[in-house]
Amino acid sequence: MKAVLPGGTIGVLGGGQLGRMLALEAKRMGYRVGVVDPTPDCPAAQVADFHFEASFDDLEAARELASRADVVTFEIELIPSDILAQLETQVPVRPSASVLRTIQDRLVQKEFLKRAGFPQPPFTSVRDSREVREAAGLVGFPAVLKGRRGGYDGRNQVFVAGPDDLQDAWQTIGSRPTVLEAFVPFKMEVSVIVARGVEGEMRVFPVAENVHREHILHTTRVPARVSEQVQREAEHIACGIAEALGHVGVMAVEMFVLDDGSVLVNEIAPRTHNSGHYTFGACVTSQFEQHLRAVCGLPLGDPSLLSPAVMVNLLGDLWLEGAPPWDVVLSQGNARLHLYGKAEARAGRKMGHVLVFDADTDQALREAESIVAALRRDRSSPSCRRPPR
Ligand code: AMP
Numbered sequence: 001m002k003a004v005l006p007g008g009t010i011g012v013l014g015g016g017q018l019g020r021m022l023a024l025e026a027k028r029m030g031y032r033v034g035v036v037d038p039t040p041d042c043p044a045a046q047v048a049d050f051h052f053e054a055s056f057d058d059l060e061a062a063r064e065l066a067s068r069a070d071v072v073t074f075e076i077e078l079i080p081s082d083i084l085a086q087l088e089t090q091v092p093v094r095p096s097a098s099v100l101r102t103i104q105d106r107l108v109q110k111e112f113l114k115r116a117g118f119p120q121p122p123f124t125s126v127r128d129s130r131e132v133r134e135a136a137g138l139v140g141f142p143a144v145l146k147g148r149r150g151g152y153d154g155r156n157q158v159f160v161a162g163p164d165d166l167q168d169a170w171q172t173i174g175s176r177p178t179v180l181e182a183f184v185p186f187k188m189e190v191s192v193i194v195a196r197g198v199e200g201e202m203r204v205f206p207v208a209e210n211v212h213r214e215h216i217l218h219t220t221r222v223p224a225r226v227s228e229q230v231q232r233e234a235e236h237i238a239c240g241i242a243e244a245l246g247h248v249g250v251m252a253v254e255m256f257v258l259d260d261g262s263v264l265v266n267e268i269a270p271r272t273h274n275s276g277h278y279t280f281g282a283c284v285t286s287q288f289e290q291h292l293r294a295v296c297g298l299p300l301g302d303p304s305l306l307s308p309a310v311m312v313n314l315l316g317d318l319w320l321e322g323a324p325p326w327d328v329v330l331s332q333g334n335a336r337l338h339l340y341g342k343a344e345a346r347a348g349r350k351m352g353h354v355l356v357f358d359a360d361t362d363q364a365l366r367e368a369e370s371i372v373a374a375l376r377r378d379r380s381s382p383s384c385r386r387p388p389r
Helices: 017-028 059-068 081-087 097-104 106-116 129-139 163-172 228-245 287-295 361-376
Strands: 009-013 032-037 050-053 071-074 123-126 143-147 157-160 178-182 188-196 202-204 208-213 216-222 249-257 263-269 309-315 335-339 350-357
Touching: 009 017, 009 059, 017 032, 017 287, 032 059, 050 059, 059 071, 059 081, 071 081, 071 287, 081 097, 097 106, 097 228, 106 178, 106 228, 106 263, 123 129, 129 143, 129 163, 129 178, 157 163, 188 228, 188 287, 202 228, 216 361, 228 249, 228 263, 249 287, 309 361, 335 361, 350 361
Parallel strands: 009 032, 009 071, 032 050
Antiparallel strands: 123 178, 143 157, 143 178, 188 202, 188 208, 188 249, 208 216, 216 309, 249 263, 309 350, 335 350
16 A cells, blocks of 8 residues: 655645644644635644635535545544545545444444443433433433534533433433433543554554543543553553454544443544643654554554653633733743634633643642643732733
8 A cells, every 4th residue: 555655745624623733743744734624724724735614514625625635534523424435436535434434423333332342331322202211221320311423522411310300311412312321430531542554553552541521621641540451451442443443543542440440431533632632742653643654554653651741621711811821831841832723712612732741640730730720810810920022
């Protein structure tokens, strides 16, 4: 299979922060990058060589991108898999339309995991209000009702404490096909970023320990504080899934670790992932370079950790009173600031992240939290440091 070498063009469907960091790495390595995204001046377009301002279901725009690219990839699961399937007749598309089709519908994803024998929380499909009750009988309480599509960052999810909450939850989710899943009393959430190349070779990044707040990733700590056995099990599951799917590129598998050390799959993202941002600074090869290497048919890079680190997300809430005082990050030598160039800050919107390096990840976590607290501080307070104008 012919490799796409530096100088070639990478077509990316989706132009958010994941596309931006992919484009940054691609530009560093001498590639050209084209993006399709409906938002003018979206994060990836600010780095890419060309941008088609078009919706994800615009076949003409996707075809135009493919006609100018040596390989097409995507950074978001909202791309219609039929569009990918059409592009596959034109240019190599990695990951494939069939991988996206399996992952982008939560029920199809869960049924695939079940067939392939991967451990996950008990779940069942719900198509109408009558089935909600039956489903609760199968899954038990507490449970989580999850929309089948577009459900990242906890969107489309409702916690169901007991039978009295069922009908309300069904209304809240919009009375449409969903999955009811047992709520898991996990000890820890972890994720594994795995890359699989065109010949089936795989490289795994260190297991990451994640903390979510209101269903949105808050911090990632690496290495995760898990036993060697849990680490091996998590890696084994992630590699097994990538293999079973015939995935090409980077993939993230989010998992729950229970008290007894067992590991359950929560969900799969067939792309680079927020919980892998630490790799862009803390590893020899970032998840973005690794994804490029995989989709371009190049040898995979070394995923080793250069330094233990903590990543903390910067959400739009920090911008409510204007741009945060960046000197609190920039004055700290072991902190690395990433901003995504988003024009509009909204509560809960991912605007950037900070990496803090320290051999002691408890210390790195304390520093990361204190940076966020300082960025959040009331700007009118005299103790608040402002960046020089
Ligand atoms: P998801 O969008 O499915 O990854 O869910 C976002 C977050 O909600 C997860 O990272 C967990 O913190 C929480 N969550 C989702 N599903 C469950 C579950 N079955 N049991 C416990 N917590 C869950």
